[in-house]
Amino acid sequence: MAVQAAVRPAVRAVPHRRPAPARMVLQGFLIAMCAVWLFPLLWAVYEALRPIGDTTLHGYVSLPHQGLGLGNFSSAWTNAELPRFYLNTLLVAVPGVLVTLLVASMLAFAISQFNWKFNILVLMIFTAGNLLPPQVIIIPLYWVYLNTPLPVLSDNGLLYDQYVGVILIHIVFQMGFATFVLSNYMKTITKEITESALVDGANVLRIWWDVILPLCRPALAAMATLLFTFIYNDFFWALILMKSGNKRPIVSALNNLQGEFFINYNLLAAGALLAAVPSLLVFIAFQKHFVRGLTLGATKG
Amino acid sequence: MAETTTSSDPAPAEKTAGAAAFVLRRRRRRYSLLNRHDKLILALMVGVPLAFDLALIWGPTLASVVFSFTNWDGIGALAANNFVGLRNYATLVGSYIFFRPALVHNLIWLGFLALVATPIGMFFAVLLDREVRGTRIYQSIFYLPVVLPLVVVGFIWELQYGATGGFINNAFGLVKNHHIIDWLGDSSVNLLAAVVAASWRHVGYVMVLYLAGLKSVDPTLREAAKVDGADERQTFFRVVFPVMAPINVIIVVITTIESLRAFDIAYIINHGKNGLELLSTLIVNNSISEASLVGFGSAVAVVLLVISLVPIVTFLVNVNRRERA
Numbered sequence: 001m002a003v004q005a006a007v008r009p010a011v012r013a014v015p016h017r018r019p020a021p022a023r024m025v026l027q028g029f030l031i032a033m034c035a036v037w038l039f040p041l042l043w044a045v046y047e048a049l050r051p052i053g054d055t056t057l058h059g060y061v062s063l064p065h066q067g068l069g070l071g072n073f074s075s076a077w078t079n080a081e082l083p084r085f086y087l088n089t090l091l092v093a094v095p096g097v098l099v100t101l102l103v104a105s106m107l108a109f110a111i112s113q114f115n116w117k118f119n120i121l122v123l124m125i126f127t128a129g130n131l132l133p134p135q136v137i138i139i140p141l142y143w144v145y146l147n148t149p150l151p152v153l154s155d156n157g158l159l160y161d162q163y164v165g166v167i168l169i170h171i172v173f174q175m176g177f178a179t180f181v182l183s184n185y186m187k188t189i190t191k192e193i194t195e196s197a198l199v200d201g202a203n204v205l206r207i208w209w210d211v212i213l214p215l216c217r218p219a220l221a222a223m224a225t226l227l228f229t230f231i232y233n234d235f236f237w238a239l240i241l242m243k244s245g246n247k248r249p250i251v252s253a254l255n256n257l258q259g260e261f262f263i264n265y266n267l268l269a270a271g272a273l274l275a276a277v278p279s280l281l282v283f284i285a286f287q288k289h290f291v292r293g294l295t296l297g298a299t300k301g
Numbered sequence: 302m303a304e305t306t307t308s309s310d311p312a313p314a315e316k317t318a319g320a321a322a323f324v325l326r327r328r329r330r331r332y333s334l335l336n337r338h339d340k341l342i343l344a345l346m347v348g349v350p351l352a353f354d355l356a357l358i359w360g361p362t363l364a365s366v367v368f369s370f371t372n373w374d375g376i377g378a379l380a381a382n383n384f385v386g387l388r389n390y391a392t393l394v395g396s397y398i399f400f401r402p403a404l405v406h407n408l409i410w411l412g413f414l415a416l417v418a419t420p421i422g423m424f425f426a427v428l429l430d431r432e433v434r435g436t437r438i439y440q441s442i443f444y445l446p447v448v449l450p451l452v453v454v455g456f457i458w459e460l461q462y463g464a465t466g467g468f469i470n471n472a473f474g475l476v477k478n479h480h481i482i483d484w485l486g487d488s489s490v491n492l493l494a495a496v497v498a499a500s501w502r503h504v505g506y507v508m509v510l511y512l513a514g515l516k517s518v519d520p521t522l523r524e525a526a527k528v529d530g531a532d533e534r535q536t537f538f539r540v541v542f543p544v545m546a547p548i549n550v551i552i553v554v555i556t557t558i559e560s561l562r563a564f565d566i567a568y569i570i571n572h573g574k575n576g577l578e579l580l581s582t583l584i585v586n587n588s589i590s591e592a593s594l595v596g597f598g599s600a601v602a603v604v605l606l607v608i609s610l611v612p613i614v615t616f617l618v619n620v621n622r623r624e625r626a
Binding site: 043114239 | 334335336339342343347349350351354355358361364375425428431434439441442443444451452458459461463467471472476505510513554561565568569580584585588590599602605609613616620621624
């Protein structure tokens, strides 16, 4: 990445001089496409801001006669008990992201800084596992969750229908992707660093924590952003592995709300947008990390 | 797991006694660098996650295969008389009316993403890779949908598709003329409607990946092509596209896997029924949410597994080649 960044200005120095009409056609096309792309989202915002009475009276595609307001947002917030579901999501996402990063960084450290015989095999097992469609494993997994006794951290003594169960499958599933990306990144760190630290008498745990992790800060930030989004956005695991509606994270819980809101599109729009807010905030705040995380997985280093 | 160095085959020119001795010394020294405690820690760092991965991902994958040969309902123990051979597969192909539609729907999903959404994403990337004013803003807008939960994407598009309350039918006067198209309820159009919603997100995803690939292309290649008199189209198809082969493979793999994983949007629309059957929804509906035909649902899961192995193996071969390169 550093090399590419260094090369980039050289391209900028010799810009393609295109004739003005061609540039205007390009800009016009891009603006039109952006309008198309933004429209569904903006329409949802408009619906959400509009009182249902106004929509019923004047039709869906009409200008607002009674003004716009946050009424739908506040009723979605209170009627649907959204705060509770946000909290459920946090309970899953925060430990999920942290533990995945810890475990994946250890794994990536162990397989990228040392030459074991089975490094590539191990990496492949994890990566392939992450690429499987979750539905391939869900039937046996559901059975495992229903039949695994869990004396601690569980209010029914099982792995099923528990935060810890959903967190666990997120960690195990995302571990593959995180390890793949982090090990790609760690391969760019020379092994000499680990070797000289070993010579100095540091043990591997200290090297991992004090030497390698600080060097991986950009990759870890990118992964944290991406993992948060992945776990936050997940619908499937909590849908199947949790039974209690009131324990589900917000995205899985949206499915329950649909029945109540089906006719009231304005309220549905508000609920869906509120559920999307944390994803959008993370995206706006950490856009660079988000994109880097995605591309670190696809390109090497 | 024994510690070995990969530098065991040095280039012929280096095959001098000195170099060999150096390699040997290095190897011996690195052996002694890790004490027993360090080795134990490293083994745990790999072993514990590996055990969880095998127990919760690869174990269930194998179990799906075993279950697919049974008529088990998931209650009680699996007994010898539960094994029914290939009967579930025979039922799938022979008499189960939803299997073939689901398979076709997955293929249509894949076809639409691969032939429409992916090329659009690549096209946007190519346009935005040039020196366009405001390129950052355009990029942000195109990949905004990528960060949204698929469920929210589904709801946002329900507001477009709704029969009487949706934007499309109202904006084009279909509600007024009573020519309502039930975009989500009519089994002849709802799959297309769902895959358009999925594409809204997929285009941005492909664009981000492809832009990263384009930026990593050595700029001197383009300069050379320009010097040789190639126009922009020739430069792209003859020079840039071929050197981007690795990223092209990844995009094909991701597109295929996304299509096989398609679930969320179809499930929130109508639980994957009435025109929206997909392999993924058949698995869930048959074995978990509506019935407990563990054996039968597992047979569908095995079909999905076998198809998924195509992109997965392609990806692994690609990674392996890069690892060894």
